[in-house]
Amino acid sequence: MYRNRPKPAGFAEFVWIWDRMLGLDLPGHHRDMAGWLEDCWQSGKRELLLMAFRNSGKSTLVGLFCAWLLYRDADLRILVLAADLDLAKKMVRNVKRVIERHPLLGALLPEKLVDWGTERFTVARQGVLRDPSMQAAGIGGNITGSRADVVICDDVEVPKNSDSGHKRAELREKLGEIAYVLSPGGTQIYVGTPHSYYSIYADEVRPETGEAAPFLATFSRFCLPILDDQGRSNWPERFSDAEIAGIRARTPERKFASQMMLEMVAPRAGILDPARMIPYDDAAVIERANGALRLMIGDRRMVASACHFDPSFGAANGDGAAIACVYICDQGEYWLHDIVWLRFDPARLSEADEASQLCAQAAAFMKHHHLPSVRVETNGIGRFLPSILRAALKKTGWAASVIEHHETRNKSDRIEDAIGGVLAAGLLHARRDIWETRFVREMREWHPVGGLSGGGSGGGGGGKADNHDDGLDAVAGCLANEPVRLPRVEKAALFEDWRGQNGGFSADSRFSP
Structure with a gap:
């Protein structure tokens, strides 16, 4: 079978071929992401967190990674979770498009496109499996009964599900269901940007929440803000210094910090700091x-x-x-x-x-x-x-x-x-x-x-x-309900009065009738 070829292309090469086919160059940060994803996969790391600034192409790259995984093993089952079903379907649709057009993936196209939709599809594979090769689901959807070897959590944290403690607790509870879907030894990959000081992506304990460890404490991390330690753009071909300055001018400071610099702050500033x-x-x-x-x-x-x-x-x-x-x-x-x-x-x-x-x-x-x-x-x-x-x-x-x-x-x-x-x-x-x-x-x-x-x-x-x-x-x-108290000010014993009078004076109060 094609999937058992002795020397399959590496992931960075796989991405380069796709970009060249589209007439694009492989950006340096995409090469870094691809190298990290492949190294983690080859070394057996199965809990991964990829955080990168908005519009960095991280979801596109992870979609290509899904296609590369199917290229290596057509029997894999991949589940994409996102904050809503439409966002999850977007990644599935893109991966399906890659499989249809990538020159290395011709053997994955089934003879009959029976299960070949935008929400789920199944490639040509040897295994007779109930679950499709790739399937999309919203984080609030019913995934009970599904099984997957790889779960992609693509932007599962968004403002509408992370702006209160109750909503964040619900999100964590729903993400906990992944453990019942993932096959033994399976892989979880979180992709996104933080939307709260109490983000699921935080790498430090928030004592006031009562948590014993960060939600993704055991995950290997790749974090790429738009600016490096020297303040230079991490994608200068797309985001020049002038372009970044323009984004900063048009974006509230806290939103820029969270979405572009990956800092754990709420995009909207609270009044009580x-x-x-x-x-x-x-x-x-x-x-x-x-x-x-x-x-x-x-x-x-x-x-x-x-x-x-x-x-x-x-x-x-x-x-x-x-x-x-x-x-x-x-x-x-x-x-x-x-x-x-x-x-x-x-x-x-x-x-x-x-x-x-x-x-x-x-x-x-x-x-x-x-x-x-x-x-x-x-x-x-x-x-x-x-x-x-x-x-x-x-x-x-x-x-x-x-x-x-x-x-x-x-x-x-x-x-x-x-x-x-x-x-x-x-x-x-x-x-x-x-x-x-x-x-x-x-x-x-x-x-x-x-x-x-x-x-x-x-x-x-x-x-x-x-x-x-x-x-x-x-x-x-x-x-x-407590009256304002002014600090005590010690009055000098002697001072010059601008009203023209200093000290006291005496007056005769004996008046003739």
Whole structure:
């Protein structure tokens, strides 16, 4: 058979023949990609990630790689997954076109083009196999029952399935189905560009997500941004310095960074940038000085505190219920010290209902952080909680005020106003542990959306419907309801008054009738 020829062409040669047939030259970066793909295949590496800048021809090259694999072994079964079926069909259609026209692939054309469509096709092969040689499927499609020796994940991550934690979790779950489709020893090849700071292509752990390792931690990687380390174009024949400068001028900075430089950032900038928070490691210490108690964080004395409880019974895992505390120092700066997402235990409902469990946790939180008061949103279910929380505080042995607060403002507006202003002024400190929580992820993903009450305890809509913003809402409640404190300015004992008067003067107040 043709597929058993003793010396088949290498992949780079295979691509060169195709390009010459089309009247094209083989670009240098395509030669590098081809060499990497062939080396990985020959050395037995079966988990590959190819990231390259937009319009670099990476999907075209991977399509040629699929044709080359069938050239070497016509019995291979290849499944192409993409964010939607149309994109997957595009690669299948291109590979079918290569097989029909490439001078080395004539033996793969079947005598009868029975199974020879744009969504799936089968080449001439010895094996009697149920699955086609190549098949397209959308990531949301049903691939149960399919079997493949090679799975190509071509742009499975796009903005519409990666702009929230819920959607990214769904994407990862769907990609996990590949393990049930792939034959033993099969190959997975991911091809794409990142669309999120929490991209499936990230090579570092994001602690706030709770992941133990990056999603593709075991994959061999080939990454090609549009500019090399010296700032030169990686495809100068197509993208000159002037052309790249033009792309930069027409493209938002973050989109250029993600799609052209392969940096793990969301193409759309979030309004609340965690990088603007000032991290600190110090604990809050209660001490006695000059006969009075004081609370210190490092060398700063705290003069006030704010605590906000945003209740919800949205789910047994506690999504929607959050409590946060912020201290304010004598210089008027804010110290975000702790956030807790509360959860109730369904197994304990016979001994304590949901509200009692959440209030007990909130009371323990307040006692631990020496908080003299807490504001409770009374929208929705919150109207029943203040009395339960007071009872929980009494049982805990902590004396504190419970302030009932009915929220009427739009959630988006109050989050943006409360947190955005403090961030912009550089006044928000955050304990280092905060970076380990999902609060940082909420900040990165949050975008204001119109609409009134609807989320959490009914305190107003905000963010996207499938985004969690409960931590943001709790912190915004702390900041918005604490008066701004100006730093103390020591007035000089003597100064020259521009109004023309210095010091004091005396006047005779004895007047004749």
